[in-house]
Amino acid sequence: xxxxxxxxxxxxxxxxxxxxxxxxxxxxxxxxxxxxxxxxxxxxxxxxxxxxxxxxxxxxxxxxxxxxxxxxxxxxxxxxxxxxxxxxxxxxxxxxxxxxxxxxxxxxxxxxxxxxxxxxxxxxxxxxxxxxxxxxxxxxxxxxxxxxxxxxxxxxxxxxxxxxxxxxxxxxxxxxxxxxxxxxxxxxxxxxxxxxxxxxxxxxxxxxxxxxxxxxxxxxxxxxxxxxxxxxxxxxxxxxxxxxxxxxxxxxxxxxxxxxxxxxxxxxxxxxxxxxxxxxxxxxxxxxxxxxxxxxxxxxxxxxxxxxxxxxxxxxxxxxxxxxxxxxxxxxxxxxxxxxxxxxxxxxxxxxxxxxxxxxx
Numbered sequence: 001x002x003x004x005x006x007x008x009x010x011x012x013x014x015x016x017x018x019x020x021x022x023x024x025x026x027x028x029x030x031x032x033x034x035x036x037x038x039x040x041x042x043x044x045x046x047x048x049x050x051x052x053x054x055x056x057x058x059x060x061x062x063x064x065x066x067x068x069x070x071x072x073x074x075x076x077x078x079x080x081x082x083x084x085x086x087x088x089x090x091x092x093x094x095x096x097x098x099x100x101x102x103x104x105x106x107x108x109x110x111x112x113x114x115x116x117x118x119x120x121x122x123x124x125x126x127x128x129x130x131x132x133x134x135x136x137x138x139x140x141x142x143x144x145x146x147x148x149x150x151x152x153x154x155x156x157x158x159x160x161x162x163x164x165x166x167x168x169x170x171x172x173x174x175x176x177x178x179x180x181x182x183x184x185x186x187x188x189x190x191x192x193x194x195x196x197x198x199x200x201x202x203x204x205x206x207x208x209x210x211x212x213x214x215x216x217x218x219x220x221x222x223x224x225x226x227x228x229x230x231x232x233x234x235x236x237x238x239x240x241x242x243x244x245x246x247x248x249x250x251x252x253x254x255x256x257x258x259x260x261x262x263x264x265x266x267x268x269x270x271x272x273x274x275x276x277x278x279x280x281x282x283x284x285x286x287x288x289x290x291x292x293x294x295x296x297x298x299x300x301x302x303x304x305x306x307x308x309x310x311x312x313x314x315x316x317x318x319x320x321x322x323x324x325x326x327x328x329x330x331x332x333x334x335x336x337x338x339x340x341x342x343x344x345x346x347x348x349x350x351x352x353x354x355x356x357x358x359x360x361x
Contacts, residue, residue: 021321024050024086026077026101027093028058031188032115032142036090036316037066043317050084052077058187077104086110087324090142090316094197095120095204099127106135113140113320117208117345118338120199125342132335140329141338142316145209145269148285151332152313153306154273157280158217163292165276167217167254172210173270175202175261180237182267193238200349201241202262203230210258211249211344213271216332218251222340225250227357228348233263247348258348282306 023046025033040046051073053059059073074080081089081104091101091114098114105112118141119125132139145151157164176182179192191197198204215221226249230242237243244263249256272281278292291301308314312322323329331337347358 020045020047021088021324022047022049022084022086023317023320024048024052024080024084024089026052026080026089026091027097028053028055028062029094029187029191030092030115031184033062033092036092037062039315039317041066043321045321046317048072049086050074050080052080055187077101081105081108081110088113088320090320091115094191094194095199096124096197099124099131102128102137102139103131106131106137109135109137111138111140111320111324113142113316116141116143116212117199117204117341118335119342120196120204122342122346125339129335129339138323138329139335140320140323140333141212141335141341143209143212143332145213145271145285146319146332147309147313147315148269148282149306149308150271150282150285150288151213152309153288153304154271154280154282155217157278157290157292158273158275164273164278164280167273167275169254169272169274170210170214170217170256171259171272171274172213172256173259173261173264173268173272174206174209175259175264176267177264178234178237178243178262179205181262193241195241198241199345200230200245201238202243202260203228203245203247203348203352204345205262206260207245207247207258207345207348208341209269210247210256210260210271211341212332212337214249214256214258215337215340215344217273218254220336220340221251223249223251223256223344223360225357225359225361226344226347226351228351230352238262242352245348245352247344247351249344 054075063070088111089105098119102112179189228247231244232242234243245260247258270283277294281289288304288306289301290304293299312318351358
């Protein structure tokens with residue numbers, strides 16, 4: 001009898017594992033939704049069962065562009081969740097609306113993944129955290145850099161091998177020529193330039209990448225203080241938000257420098273980490289320069305090709321699938337990390353406003 005029961009349970013579990021993951025989309029204003037939908041087409045184990053978007057124009061545009069049936073599109077979030085019953089929701093609203101989505105999904109025990117950053121303020125981040133804890137749902141924050149093999153190689157050097165010594169300085173350089181300059185869509189451009197819906201301009205849009213990676217490498221240690229300087233170089237294009245930000249993040253024995261910009265001559269997501277005995281410099285996802293060993297001038301710098309990340313960290317959908325099936329989100333994607341990221345961004349915004357260092361002690 002026990003053997004038969006175990007067999008049936010095992011058979012049911014195997015059958016469940018083969019079922020497609022039912023994912024719904026909340027919001028279409030964030031331009032990264034296009035990349036997500038293209039990615040979903042490469043994941044046959046994922047099925048898009050519903051799309052929430054208040055704008056009729058966007059609903060029609062995406063239904064036609066990706067040949068999705070109009071019946072899965074909804075103007076009401078609660079109605080979409082009730083009728084489609086997804087296992088997870090991928091969020092592409094403006095950042096201000098992230099708590100609304102989490103608070104709608106949490107009582108229904110639906111996992112939520114959202115585009116970076118987590119929130120526009122500490123208050124909003126705490127709302128998300130409270131809903132996640134109350135209903136025990138995973139909340140994932142999706143950064144493009146999370147799926148960079150170079151990121152994993154840096155962790156291996158500094159944490160697993162400990163071959164570069166303790167971290168002393170981190171420098172993150174993220175951004176591009178500007179949202180309008182690279183041709184983002186009108187809905188995306190509209191909210192990126194709104195300090196309420198985006199939190200700020202380049203500071204939140206790109207500063208979050210550096211804050212995320214630094215918090216990860218510092219193993220979720222809260223900084224001592226944050227100081228920031230922002231510039232408004234192109235007010236004729238971005239009248240309401242800054243387009244340039246430099247942030248200094250202070251730790252007891254390390255500093256982080258975040259350079260977030262809508263003024264780079266070329267797009268970049270580069271990260272430099274300097275330790276007591278060496279450094280690792282990543283340019284994008286697959287290029288890594290490493291130099292180790294202080295003795296007699298150390299070894300020469302070498303260029304390495306980082307190994308691929310594990311299968312469940314290969315991209316956002318692979319990770320989301322693993323989380324829905326029981327893996328606990330952590331590291332750069334985890335809520336604990338991103339609560340601290342929000343603290344850093346919130347403090348940086350305040351520092352830029354007042355011209356003073358903001359203590360987080």
